[in-house]
Amino acid sequence: MEREFLFLKPNTVRRGLIGEVISRLERRGIKIIALKMIWVTKEQAEELYQEHKGKSFYNDLIDFVLSGPVVVMILEGPRVIEMVRHIIGNTDPLKASPGSIRGEFGMSVTKNIVHASDSLESAKREMKIFFSENEILNYRLDVQHDL
Ligand code: RTP
Ligand code: MG
Numbered sequence: 001m002e003r004e005f006l007f008l009k010p011n012t013v014r015r016g017l018i019g020e021v022i023s024r025l026e027r028r029g030i031k032i033i034a035l036k037m038i039w040v041t042k043e044q045a046e047e048l049y050q051e052h053k054g055k056s057f058y059n060d061l062i063d064f065v066l067s068g069p070v071v072v073m074i075l076e077g078p079r080v081i082e083m084v085r086h087i088i089g090n091t092d093p094l095k096a097s098p099g100s101i102r103g104e105f106g107m108s109v110t111k112n113i114v115h116a117s118d119s120l121e122s123a124k125r126e127m128k129i130f131f132s133e134n135e136i137l138n139y140r141l142d143v144q145h146d147l
Contacts, residue, residue, distance in 0.1 A: 003033070004075040004084050005117045005127040010068030012105070012113050013037070018071055021101055021114060025075065028087060029143040034074040034127075034136045040065050047129050048115075057110065064110050072130045078147040081123060084116045 008021055025032070040048075045065045052058050075084060089096030093106025093113075106112045117123035 002080045004080045005123045007115050008071040011111050031076045031141040033076045034131050037071050039069050074127050078145050
């Protein structure tokens with residue numbers, strides 16, 4: 001079973017799209033095992049995007065994620081990372097398939113609705129920035145996966 005870290009960026013919250021995004025994950029049978037709305041700190045933002053430090057878009061990206069509350073969550077399921085990356089679509093909404101989350105709601109590469117970890121390793125690292133172990137819940141979801 002894999003775990004994936006995902007957050008809804010500030011303008012997703014401002015646009016009233018929290019339910020829209022979560023609903024798409026739920027309909028795909030993806031289990032949410034931790035969820036909260038927070039105002040990200042500068043330290044958390046810099047830690048999250050450490051791999052992009054020094055790139056041309058880095059400062060704008062940090063400013064953007066600090067511009068309003070976000071919704072952070074941990075998802076669990078078989079091959080959940082692959083599934084989530086597919087459902088959200090390409091980083092650039094212009095290149096994302098129309099049926100994907102970014103392809104339907106994304107406004108620009110920065111305002112691309114969500115962030116989702118791209119590997120098991122980064123998911124593990126990124127969820128620790130925002131959640132403690134006791135915030136991760138254990139329960140049964142009534143969904144059958146045959147992956
Ligand atoms: P994410 O990490 O947010 O799920 O997105 P990703 O893997 O598809 O994209 P990544 O390359 O990791 O980039 C992280 C975030 O940086 C912003 N970005 N801006 N202006 C640009 O050229 C540019 N490139 C990346 C995006 O907001 C992306 O989500
Ligand atoms: Mg990434």
